[in-house]
Amino acid sequence: MTAVGPFEDEDVRAVEALEVTVTAPIVSFRNPLYAGVQVALPCPPPATVGGMLAAAAGGWDAVDPGTRFAMAFRARGKGVDLETYHPLDATGRKADPTPREREFLAGVTLTMWLVADAELWERRLRRPVWPLRLGRSQDLVGVATRRVMLRTGPGRQGHAVLPEGIAPAPGGTLLRLPTAVSLDRSRTRWDGYRFDPSGRSETPITGDRVNEAGQTVAFLPPVHPAQLAAAVGA
Amino acid sequence: MSEADGLVSEPDSRVSAADGQTSEADGQVSEPDNHVGEDGEQSRLVLSAHPLQRVGAYALAYLGKAPSPERLAPDAFEKAVHRVTEDAVRAALVRDTRSDKGFWLKSSLSFFPNSKMNHLSNAKKDADTIGDAVREWRRLPKPQARPAVACVLCGRGAVGFFGKVDVPLAESDLYRNSTPRGHAGMALCRPCLCSFHALPYGCRLTGGPSIALHSWDEPFMARTLSRRVERNRRLIALGQADPRGIPAREVLALHALRHHEDRLTAGVELLVFSNNNRGQTLEIHTMEQPVAEWLRRSSRPPRRRGFPALLRAHATPDRPGVVGLARNAFRSPDRIVGACGRYLTARLDRGVIRDDTAELAELCFSLTIEVMRMNQNEVDEIRTAGAQVAAWLKAENSAGELRKLNATLKEQKQMRHWLMRRNIDALLDTRDRIKGPLVTEEQFRLLFDPEVEQSWLHRQLLVVSVVQRLHELGFKPGDRAEVAAAMADEDKEHPEDIGYMKGEES
Numbered sequence: 118m119t120a121v122g123p124f125e126d127e128d129v130r131a132v133e134a135l136e137v138t139v140t141a142p143i144v145s146f147r148n149p150l151y152a153g154v155q156v157a158l159p160c161p162p163p164a165t166v167g168g169m170l171a172a173a174a175g176g177w178d179a180v181d182p183g184t185r186f187a188m189a190f191r192a193r194g195k196g197v198d199l200e201t202y203h204p205l206d207a208t209g210r211k212a213d214p215t216p217r218e219r220e221f222l223a224g225v226t227l228t229m230w231l232v233a234d235a236e237l238w239e240r241r242l243r244r245p246v247w248p249l250r251l252g253r254s255q256d257l258v259g260v261a262t263r264r265v266m267l268r269t270g271p272g273r274q275g276h277a278v279l280p281e282g283i284a285p286a287p288g289g290t291l292l293r294l295p296t297a298v299s300l301d302r303s304r305t306r307w308d309g310y311r312f313d314p315s316g317r318s319e320t321p322i323t324g325d326r327v328n329e330a331g332q333t334v335a336f337l338p339p340v341h342p343a344q345l346a347a348a349v350g351a
Numbered sequence: 352m353s354e355a356d357g358l359v360s361e362p363d364s365r366v367s368a369a370d371g372q373t374s375e376a377d378g379q380v381s382e383p384d385n386h387v388g389e390d391g392e393q394s395r396l397v398l399s400a401h402p403l404q405r406v407g408a409y410a411l412a413y414l415g416k417a418p419s420p421e422r423l424a425p426d427a428f429e430k431a432v433h434r435v436t437e438d439a440v441r442a443a444l445v446r447d448t449r450s451d452k453g454f455w456l457k458s459s460l461s462f463f464p465n466s467k468m469n470h471l472s473n474a475k476k477d478a479d480t481i482g483d484a485v486r487e488w489r490r491l492p493k494p495q496a497r498p499a500v501a502c503v504l505c506g507r508g509a510v511g512f513f514g515k516v517d518v519p520l521a522e523s524d525l526y527r528n529s530t531p532r533g534h535a536g537m538a539l540c541r542p543c544l545c546s547f548h549a550l551p552y553g554c555r556l557t558g559g560p561s562i563a564l565h566s567w568d569e570p571f572m573a574r575t576l577s578r579r580v581e582r583n584r585r586l587i588a589l590g591q592a593d594p595r596g597i598p599a600r601e602v603l604a605l606h607a608l609r610h611h612e613d614r615l616t617a618g619v620e621l622l623v624f625s626n627n628n629r630g631q632t633l634e635i636h637t638m639e640q641p642v643a644e645w646l647r648r649s650s651r652p653p654r655r656r657g658f659p660a661l662l663r664a665h666a667t668p669d670r671p672g673v674v675g676l677a678r679n680a681f682r683s684p685d686r687i688v689g690a691c692g693r694y695l696t697a698r699l700d701r702g703v704i705r706d707d708t709a710e711l712a713e714l715c716f717s718l719t720i721e722v723m724r725m726n727q728n729e730v731d732e733i734r735t736a737g738a739q740v741a742a743w744l745k746a747e748n749s750a751g752e753l754r755k756l757n758a759t760l761k762e763q764k765q766m767r768h769w770l771m772r773r774n775i776d777a778l779l780d781t782r783d784r785i786k787g788p789l790v791t792e793e794q795f796r797l798l799f800d801p802e803v804e805q806s807w808l809h810r811q812l813l814v815v816s817v818v819q820r821l822h823e824l825g826f827k828p829g830d831r832a833e834v835a836a837a838m839a840d841e842d843k844e845h846p847e848d849i850g851y852m853k854g855e856e857s
């Protein structure tokens with residue numbers, strides 16, 4: 118399951134990448150396995166981040182099915198608040214709004230790296246077709262892009278979201294996160310990821326690349342719904 | 352939405368599959384063609400990303416005597432499912448959750464509320480009617496009644512849509528905000544559905560919220576679930592609650608770790624949940640792999656020598672050590688270091704070094720390296736400083752100086768001041784009893800520099816090192832014996848802690 122980098126033929130060179138920094142005051146990433154209760158994930162699932170990219174592009178049709186990115190995520194705090202849930206009663210009677218607990222993350226920063234079509238993504242993220250949101254944020258997110266150089270070699274784990282299977286195993290929690298969701302939302306592909314919310318792990322990680330700050334950059338599996346359709350057909 | 356619309360036109364598709372109703376007194380599976388015709392797909396378990404489905408799948412595997420869900424053959428799967436259904440029928444026939452044998456029925460309320468198993472109207476129904484209704488609820492829908500959609504968990508063909516009655520923590524079908532009326536929401540294949548039906552066998556049942564232990568480490572799941580299912584099978588057969596009472600939920604994880612023989616490759620999650628009508632709840636507590644593996648190794652040979660001391664360090668008069676330790680392991684492993692430090696220094700004010708100091712100190716150092724990921728060089732630096740301080744105290748041979756050090760533990764400024772003073776004393780000491788400074792500049796930095804992230808941990812470790820070294824040096828100031836005798840009976844072990852070391856589950 119180790120991610121294969123897109124650079125096998127050019128490992129000796131540094132490559133230029135688009136580094137995307139997304140910030141939001143409050144986000145909440147729900148674990149979709151539990152419908153009746155709110156369970157939050159400590160980082161955005163790759164499928165959610167993919168959805169944001171698709172929104173920028175104007176829909177999945179505009180996104181190359183092979184698109185891959187690497188990401189790191191940090192939250193300054195977390196908490197629980199109440200949100201009002203308005204159930205639709207299946208019998209047709211009027212149901213009372215019910216308060217539900219919702220876990221949230223505050224002061225978040227998502228950093229992504231895209232290598233393929235960097236210029237195209239730079240344009241799209243500067244003038245997105247649809248508004249950019251992350252998780253269930255009520256607010257729009259702030260987006261900044263810049264060009265960076267990525268080198269080969271090990272880097273710091275820090276706040277990276279890593280594909281499962283990197284050896285030796287990085288620190289942090291092993292999570293099962295949605296990688297891709299089919300267009301009709303009936304199917305979800307789940308994969309294993311490692312994430313250390315504290316970002317404290319100093320273990321050198323051999324991902325695909327490393328940025329100038331020493332942060333490891335590990336590309337995640339493709340998130341395009343087409344990947345999922347192919348998997349079902351197989 | 353087209354599949355969903357198709358379902359709405361046939362809202363009772365699962366019930367309509369009941370037309371072939373035969374009285375199944377012997378409980379034989381009546382429609383074998385349903386699964387054989389599909390290459391057994393609807394009789395083969397697959398592990399999904401859903402922890403509760405996985406717990407149920409392991410429970411079914413164990414009921415079918417297979418080592419893992421994937422290796423449960425279709426025939427054995429059918430037998431296991433049959434057994435789960437018949438257990439449900441037997442529980443339903445008790446009718447009253449307050450009766451002697453009503454525990455399993457009572458538990459079903461927090462897994463399958465409003466199901467045929469525990470419906471209020473059952474009190475007035477005869478046995479055959481209840482039995483038929485429960486079996487019908489659990490029967491595989493006929494192929495023509497199935498929706499042409501994939502199981503949301505494993506991607507194989509779904510046999511229907513299911514909600515809260517079958518799947519804990521799914522949305523109630525009373526409230527459907529994203530699907531049409533009468534639509535239960537979750538498309539599932541039969542093996543995934545049956546996993547949820549078998550979930551109670553894999554949980555610690557309390558009558559209230561249930562506790563499921565989950566890990567992505569498959570051998571750990573297999574072993575832990577086999578023990579749990581074995582126990583539950585007996586309780587479910589009797590309809591009675593576990594006579595051992597309900598332990599602190601976190602302790603279940605410690606017991607499972609203690610019994611596990613192989614290195615853990617993943618952490619352990621504790622899911623405490625209830626699907627009860629009065630409110631669905633779910634709490635997830637995660638113990639990360641490093642601390643889980645450290646606890647596993649520490650409570651088993653050859654490392655286990657220090658474990659009784661670790662339990663004592665976490666015990667309070669009204670709470671066994673195993674509870675405090677388990678809670679720290681889930682919530683904040685660094686507190687384990689603090690608990691050890693407090694335990695080792697608890698009697699320093701009376702000049703007493705505990706007999707179990709060496710074993711506990713070693714566990715403490717292994718924790719800082721394996722779990723806190725403290726740098727080995729830094730640990731060595733701290734230990735060196737501790738040894739120097741201990742050597743100086745030994746040379747002074749004064750319980751008074753030890754008391755003074757002890758008094759600084761809560762205030763880092765005082766500790767720093769104490770160390771600097773003794774550093775100068777040692778340097779100026781013409782008797783030359785200590786070689787070199789007590790604490791080097793680098794060690795001072797590790798202990799007190801606000802830029803050093805774990806300096807508080809370093810200070811805890813310094814104290815542990817000092818006490819450990821004093822123990823090695825046989826530090827016994829004059830009044831030690833009488834003080835020790837006076838306090839001999841303070842260390843009474845909790846029965847639960849003794850039970851833990853014997854391997855009994857509380």
Ligand SMILES: [Zn+2]
Binds near residue numbers: 503504540542
């Ligand atoms: Zn399935």
